[in-house]
Amino acid sequence: VRKFDRPPPPHDWRWWVGGLGKTLIAAGLLMFGFVAYQLWGTGIETARAQNALESEFEELLAATPAPEVAAASSTVPETTDPPSDPVTTDPVTTDPTTSDPTTAAPGSSVVRAELPAVEEGDPIARIEMPTIGVDNIVVAGVDKSDLKKGPGHYPETPMPGQLGNAAIAGHRTTYGQPFFNVDKLEIGDEIVVTTLE
Numbered sequence: 532v533r534k535f536d537r538p539p540p541p542h543d544w545r546w547w548v549g550g551l552g553k554t555l556i557a558a559g560l561l562m563f564g565f566v567a568y569q570l571w572g573t574g575i576e577t578a579r580a581q582n583a584l585e586s587e588f589e590e591l592l593a594a595t596p597a598p599e600v601a602a603a604s605s606t607v608p609e610t611t612d613p614p615s616d617p618v619t620t621d622p623v624t625t626d627p628t629t630s631d632p633t634t635a636a637p638g639s640s641v642v643r644a645e646l647p648a649v650e651e652g653d654p655i656a657r658i659e660m661p662t663i664g665v666d667n668i669v670v671a672g673v674d675k676s677d678l679k680k681g682p683g684h685y686p687e688t689p690m691p692g693q694l695g696n697a698a699i700a701g702h703r704t705t706y707g708q709p710f711f712n713v714d715k716l717e718i719g720d721e722i723v724v725t726t727l728e
Contacts, residue, residue: 573706578707584670588657591727595727649671652670654670655671655684655690656684656690656726657724658682658724661721662720662721663715663716668680669684672686673685681707682699682710690726
């Protein structure tokens with residue numbers, strides 16, 4: 532007897548168990564798809580965002596003039612003997628409004644360049660941690676939409692190079708997992724942050 536000529540199956544316990552089985556299989560496939568998206572799909576999404584951010588950051592970096600060093604006076608005294616102790620600049624002990632991580636010659640001042648206004652989600656820095664293979668563009672803000680693009684800088688904390696502790700957040704799983712191996716960092720490992728300044 533053809534399938535279409537058969538009478539409908541009775542709705543007994545076997546029909547209900549079969550329906551429940553089909554529903555559970557469909558739910559399992561959907562959950563597997565969601566986990567696959569979280570583990571791999573979000574990484575692809577972040578990689579695309581990082582490519583766009585890297586291009587944008589490189590353009591901003593190229594368009595931002597380097598800090599100029601202006602001499603305080605036209606004559607600089609000459610010395611014949613180098614000082615016994617090298618002179619170092621400690622940006623932590625300076626005022627945050629005038630601190631600059633670059634070292635200027637004695638008797639000179641650094642003229643800062645005018646930087647563009649920053650909105651949440653804009654690229655503001657590059658963070659590199661060679662020990663654990665991190666090289667990402669940091670965005671302004673730590674909202675969910677910001678952290679989908681890459682590591683985010685807490686806006687209420689100072690920028691790297693300014694007085695105080697700069698705080699940068701990033702995913703350890705999903706969305707490119709930039710800080711997956713952050714627990715493997717050891718004291719003395721190099722962390723390089725490049726900003727427009």
